[in-house]
Amino acid sequence: xxxxxxxxxxxxxxxxxxxxxxxxxxxxxxxxxxxxxxxxxxxxxxxxxxxxxxxxxxxxxxxxxxxxxxxxxxxxxxxxxxxxxxxxxxxxxxxxxxxxxxxxxxxxxxxxxxxxxxxxxxxxxxxxxxxxxxxxxxxxxxxxxxxxxxxxxxxxxxxxxxxxxxxxxxxxxxxxxxxxxxxxxxxxxxxxxxxxxxxxxxxxxxxxxxxxxxxxxxxxxxxxxxxxxxxxxxxxxxxxxxxxxxxxxxxxxxxxxxxxxxxxxxxxxxxxxxxxxxxxxxxxxxxxxxxxxxxxxxxxxxxxxxxxxxxxxxxxxxxxxxxxxxxxxxxxxxxxxxxxxxxxxxxxxxxxxxxx
Amino acid sequence: xxxxxxxxxxxxxxxxxxxxxxxxxxxxxxxxxxxxxxxxxxxxxxxxxxxxxxxxxxxxxxxxxxxxxxxxxxxxxxxxxxxxxxxxxxxxxxxxxxxxxxxxxxxxxxxxxxxxxxxxxxxxxxxxxxxxxxxxxxxxxxxxxxxxxxxxxxxxxxxxxxxxxxxxxxxxxxxxxxxxxxxxxxxxxxxxxxxxxxxxxxxxxxxxxxxxxxxxxxxxxxxxxxxxxxxxxxxxxxxxxxxxxxxxxxxxxxxxxxxxxxxxxxxxxxxxxxxxxxxxxxxxxxxxx
Numbered sequence: 001x002x003x004x005x006x007x008x009x010x011x012x013x014x015x016x017x018x019x020x021x022x023x024x025x026x027x028x029x030x031x032x033x034x035x036x037x038x039x040x041x042x043x044x045x046x047x048x049x050x051x052x053x054x055x056x057x058x059x060x061x062x063x064x065x066x067x068x069x070x071x072x073x074x075x076x077x078x079x080x081x082x083x084x085x086x087x088x089x090x091x092x093x094x095x096x097x098x099x100x101x102x103x104x105x106x107x108x109x110x111x112x113x114x115x116x117x118x119x120x121x122x123x124x125x126x127x128x129x130x131x132x133x134x135x136x137x138x139x140x141x142x143x144x145x146x147x148x149x150x151x152x153x154x155x156x157x158x159x160x161x162x163x164x165x166x167x168x169x170x171x172x173x174x175x176x177x178x179x180x181x182x183x184x185x186x187x188x189x190x191x192x193x194x195x196x197x198x199x200x201x202x203x204x205x206x207x208x209x210x211x212x213x214x215x216x217x218x219x220x221x222x223x224x225x226x227x228x229x230x231x232x233x234x235x236x237x238x239x240x241x242x243x244x245x246x247x248x249x250x251x252x253x254x255x256x257x258x259x260x261x262x263x264x265x266x267x268x269x270x271x272x273x274x275x276x277x278x279x280x281x282x283x284x285x286x287x288x289x290x291x292x293x294x295x296x297x298x299x300x301x302x303x304x305x306x307x308x309x310x311x312x313x314x315x316x317x318x319x320x321x322x323x324x325x326x327x328x329x330x331x332x333x334x335x336x337x338x339x340x341x342x343x344x345x346x347x348x349x350x351x352x353x354x355x356x
Numbered sequence: 357x358x359x360x361x362x363x364x365x366x367x368x369x370x371x372x373x374x375x376x377x378x379x380x381x382x383x384x385x386x387x388x389x390x391x392x393x394x395x396x397x398x399x400x401x402x403x404x405x406x407x408x409x410x411x412x413x414x415x416x417x418x419x420x421x422x423x424x425x426x427x428x429x430x431x432x433x434x435x436x437x438x439x440x441x442x443x444x445x446x447x448x449x450x451x452x453x454x455x456x457x458x459x460x461x462x463x464x465x466x467x468x469x470x471x472x473x474x475x476x477x478x479x480x481x482x483x484x485x486x487x488x489x490x491x492x493x494x495x496x497x498x499x500x501x502x503x504x505x506x507x508x509x510x511x512x513x514x515x516x517x518x519x520x521x522x523x524x525x526x527x528x529x530x531x532x533x534x535x536x537x538x539x540x541x542x543x544x545x546x547x548x549x550x551x552x553x554x555x556x557x558x559x560x561x562x563x564x565x566x567x568x569x570x571x572x573x574x575x576x577x578x579x580x581x582x583x584x585x586x587x588x589x590x591x592x593x594x595x596x597x598x599x600x601x602x603x604x605x606x607x608x609x610x611x612x613x614x615x616x617x618x619x620x621x622x623x624x625x626x627x628x629x630x631x632x633x634x635x636x637x638x639x640x641x642x643x644x645x
Contacts, residue, residue: 033554034462034466034469034553034554036465036466036470036553037469037553037554038469182597182598182599183596183597185596185604186604187604187605187608188558188608190553190555191556192544192549192553192556192558193372193375193549193556193558193560196548196549197368197371197372197589197590200368200371201365201368201590201593201594201597202597204361204364204367204368204594205361216549216551216553216556217551218549218551221551225475239470240472240551351599352596352600352601353601355603355604
């Protein structure tokens with residue numbers, strides 16, 4: 001008898017719970033690395049957690065980590081789409097075609113692809129204007145360097161990375177025309193040992209500031225050990241190099257993720273392209289290190305942040321020349337998004353050539 | 357050229373090459389006894405994560421080193437049991453060990469990833485790596501046990517017929533290789549780039565494997581080869597930093613390319629191949645043959 005009651009009760013509970021969750025939206029994420037990388041994927045995962053907290057019970061989230069940027073990505077994305085997810089974020093540039101492939105098979109599922117440029121009715125793209133942060137650190141580096149040599153460790157020659165180098169150099173050269181940047185291409189996003197080697201090589205060649213566009217905190221650690229300064233990447237890395245870390249450029253995805261999830265819940269989601277920076281809070285600077293930076297420089301940096309938000313300062317203000325000395329952005333103008341999105345050249349003043 | 361700059365470059369080369377020497381010399385001994393262990397990458401990762409976790413929990417470098425080595429003994433002991441007692445395929449088992457090590461290290465290290473630690477001075481280990489190469493070289497050519505290892509690797513049936521314990525010898529060499537790999541991993545996560553992050557060895561296990569062939573199974577050549585690989589990698593960074601345009605991707609594949617060239621070279625001369633490669637390499641041994 002008791003057994004029967006319990007069975008009936010549990011049956012009703014199941015119905016009740018499923019009714020409660022019937023309109024709960026399922027949101028999935030595809031990550032290129034582990035959420036514990038303290039860089040790119042970590043910040044996307046922080047965005048996911050922010051979204052969960054903001055929307056509460058109206059959504060539930062899932063993620064798949066360490067998804068390679070090849071045919072495996074199709075299987076991972078399809079797995080999420082086929083298991084009833086309403087919105088799927090694919091968080092790396094080279095998931096682009098794979099996202100579109102699955103999106104064609106599942107027209108009712110919404111997709112959001114990070115840093116890409118191909119859209120469909122059910123595929124949006126979004127990215128952050130990280131280069132605005134590069135302008136700030138370029139300014140700081142130009143003022144803080146004593147050897148006038150800055151070491152810059154980079155991953156792959158793609159527009160996002162080259163745009164960052166240019167924005168950094170333009171800001172640094174503006175306050176310090178003698179500044180030189182030494183660039184090492186590592187051809188990997190993530191190899192702590194190699195990143196440390198590159199940092200040590202640059203320091204050995206006279207760099208007193210290390211900038212990175214790779215994913216581990218090994219360069220900042222190497223700088224700390226050698227007693228030079230550094231900027232972190234993607235997330236606040238102060239804990240790993242407290243005496244070297246001046247600030248980091250942080251990627252803040254949470255509010256955007258929450259807004260898009262809300263749009264799916266409300267049924268107002270539409271395909272669009274989003275490219276936001278300081279103004280919308282998608283890029284932020286970590287707290288400036290008051291032990292290392294003079295107060296007036298911190299104020300200058302904060303004013304620059306505000307100026308970029310207001311639109312009175314732009315990272316790519318003319319006149320800008322390329323290495324051949326040709327004028328690419330006229331005086332009084334700023335580089336348009338088209339030029340920024342496809343930027344594959346160094347500005348005048350940077351030594352070396354963009355690798356092909 | 358500025359002398360400080362040269363010393364600086366040498367310094368970086370020494371620091372970055374040492375893990376290759378450790379993993380390579382261990383694998384060399386394993387292969388000399390006729391066993392191919394493709395699990396170096398997995399062993400290194402588990403060694404790295406075990407050392408890191410122990411250091412975070414105890415704050416003691418000695419315990420950290422100890423448990424890192426223990427992880428190598430356990431994992432390579434498992435490998436030895438599979439390939440020696442159960443006579444599984446060495447290549448498949450080695451690959452499985454790598455895949456297992458990648459997954460296991462990621463799982464164990466999840467909570468510890470991103471914990472800041474104080475790194476250990478790498479210079480002790482650099483000195484130890486040179487000493488090890490000397491000792492292994494002496495062992496293999498000047499001691500009775502070393503000659504037994506080589507005999508087992510050349511022709512296990514003859515060695516068995518002469519009364520040598522093939523299985524026991526191979527257990528020893530496999531575990532020695534495992535310990536060296538985990539030491540390489542420990543060095544990477546505690547000295548070289550003091551941190552733990554998933555997959556942080558980034559393919560160095562495979563380079564160490566290539567290195568053994570490149571060195572044609574000779575300890576001193578292995579040391580030279582490791583420093584050629586490491587030196588070229590650091591030199592290309594230096595050239596890039598002074599503005600010389602280089603094909604960076606080419607340098608990433610250089611170790612493998614060089615190994616293929618050596619393979620082609622030694623394979624073209626049958627005698628040369630026979631003199632260097634252990635004849636029983638990757639051939640299973642069954643007592644009742």
